[in-house]
Amino acid sequence: MSTATNTVLTQLPPLALYIHIPWCWHKCPYCDFNSHTFKPTVNEMNYVEVLLLDLEAALPQIWGRTIYSIFIGGGTPSLFSGDAIDKLLSGVRKLVKLSPFAEITLEANPGTIDNEHLKDYSKSGVNRLSLGIQSFNDKHLLALGRIHDSAMAIKAINQAQQYFKQINLDLMYGLPEQTMQQLQQDITQATSFNTSHLSFYNLTIEPNTKFFVTPPANLPDNDQCYLMQNLIITNLAQQNFQRYEVSAYAQQTNYSKHNLNYWLFGDYLGIGAGAHSKLSFHDKIIRQVRQKHPQTYINQVPKAQHINENCAVNSCDLPFEFMLNAMRLIDGFSTNLFVERTGLSLNVILPKLLLAQQQRFIKLEQQKIIPTTHGINFLNDALLIFLD
Numbered sequence: 001m002s003t004a005t006n007t008v009l010t011q012l013p014p015l016a017l018y019i020h021i022p023w024c025w026h027k028c029p030y031c032d033f034n035s036h037t038f039k040p041t042v043n044e045m046n047y048v049e050v051l052l053l054d055l056e057a058a059l060p061q062i063w064g065r066t067i068y069s070i071f072i073g074g075g076t077p078s079l080f081s082g083d084a085i086d087k088l089l090s091g092v093r094k095l096v097k098l099s100p101f102a103e104i105t106l107e108a109n110p111g112t113i114d115n116e117h118l119k120d121y122s123k124s125g126v127n128r129l130s131l132g133i134q135s136f137n138d139k140h141l142l143a144l145g146r147i148h149d150s151a152m153a154i155k156a157i158n159q160a161q162q163y164f165k166q167i168n169l170d171l172m173y174g175l176p177e178q179t180m181q182q183l184q185q186d187i188t189q190a191t192s193f194n195t196s197h198l199s200f201y202n203l204t205i206e207p208n209t210k211f212f213v214t215p216p217a218n219l220p221d222n223d224q225c226y227l228m229q230n231l232i233i234t235n236l237a238q239q240n241f242q243r244y245e246v247s248a249y250a251q252q253t254n255y256s257k258h259n260l261n262y263w264l265f266g267d268y269l270g271i272g273a274g275a276h277s278k279l280s281f282h283d284k285i286i287r288q289v290r291q292k293h294p295q296t297y298i299n300q301v302p303k304a305q306h307i308n309e310n311c312a313v314n315s316c317d318l319p320f321e322f323m324l325n326a327m328r329l330i331d332g333f334s335t336n337l338f339v340e341r342t343g344l345s346l347n348v349i350l351p352k353l354l355l356a357q358q359q360r361f362i363k364l365e366q367q368k369i370i371p372t373t374h375g376i377n378f379l380n381d382a383l384l385i386f387l388d
């Protein structure tokens with residue numbers, strides 16, 4: 001039985017801005033993101049105008065607050081021209097107080113970029129590029145339904161390095177018929193570029209995807225995926241990539257500021273079709289979801305009817321929501337952070353923390369909560385403890 005009290009926040013957390021571009025060349029069979037096939041009727045400049053209208057309408061909810069990071073994600077934001085991204089970021093700068101040190105990330109697909117695009121994104125203020133590489137093995141890229149091959153991935157990384165210091169490469173493991181040797185080749189190739197950041201995600205079969213209806217043959221099982229993850233961790237550590245989150249690895253603390261804000265239970269305003277927001281106020285924390293279908297979103301923004309869900313988080317759900325994010329951090333987090341971000345007393349979750357410690361999911365030391373390796377490996381089991 002929860003003893004949670006009402007939320008009273010003494011200070012607001014840092015704020016980030018997420019911008020969703022909901023189109024891709026075509027839908028990958030494993031993808032459950034809000035992405036729709038790009039059609040020639042998509043008008044990028046019109047969508048940018050709608051995004052800025054959405055942001056303007058949301059201003060009263062973030063009044064006076066500084067934005068510390070922007071993430072333009074998708075979908076495939078790199079389908080948009082440099083001019084469209086420039087218009088978007090100029091518009092954002094006019095509307096909000098953007099930190100001069102803001103991290104501005106754009107997600108790019110190696111199959112949609114060239115030198116010109118990259119140069120223009122960089123000129124418009126994007127200072128971090130996240131490239132969806134997934135694998136350097138052509139057979140695996142084909143199985144994943146990607147529009148690029150290995151040569152295009154390598155070319156895109158080399159070109160991106162001319163314009164961006166901060167580059168993340170997204171890779172996947174646990175792919176159909178993937179062997180340890182093939183994974184090793186992907187790791188060796190990925191680290192050879194010496195980018196600031198790498199992410200390695202385990203392929204999972206999600207509902208509402210083609211793979212869910214027709215699962216690919218010969219997927220590595222859980223035991224093999226565990227060995228694959230260990231191969232990644234060991235190899236990346238040898239190459240000075242620090243694992244700071246379940247799937248994220250950085251060189252010299254080049255952490256993703258935007259993602260770190262999610263894991264530290266910071267605030268984010270999400271604009272664009274289907275974007276999610278979490279916003280804190282003195283006496284409540286709210287979550288919002290915008291209309292998911294791009295055309296519905298575009299039609300509804302001018303009528304101020306684009307917010308599909310808008311609700312205050314029940315204070316008894318906050319401990320689980322906080323832990324769902326923070327337990328992903330390899331080095332843990334301070335107990336004060338829980339109090340600061342949720343407005344609840346630590347006593348609210350103390351019995352659960354002690355149970356999690358007893359079950360070897362976390363260590364409690366010097367006002368810090370640190371997930372153990374066992375806790376990270378069995379994260380879902382650990383989180384069940386915090387479910388009210």
Ligand code: SF4
Nearest residue numbers: 024027028031035075
């Ligand atoms: S490119 Fe990314 S967002 Fe688009 S369909 Fe593929 S996985 Fe989904």
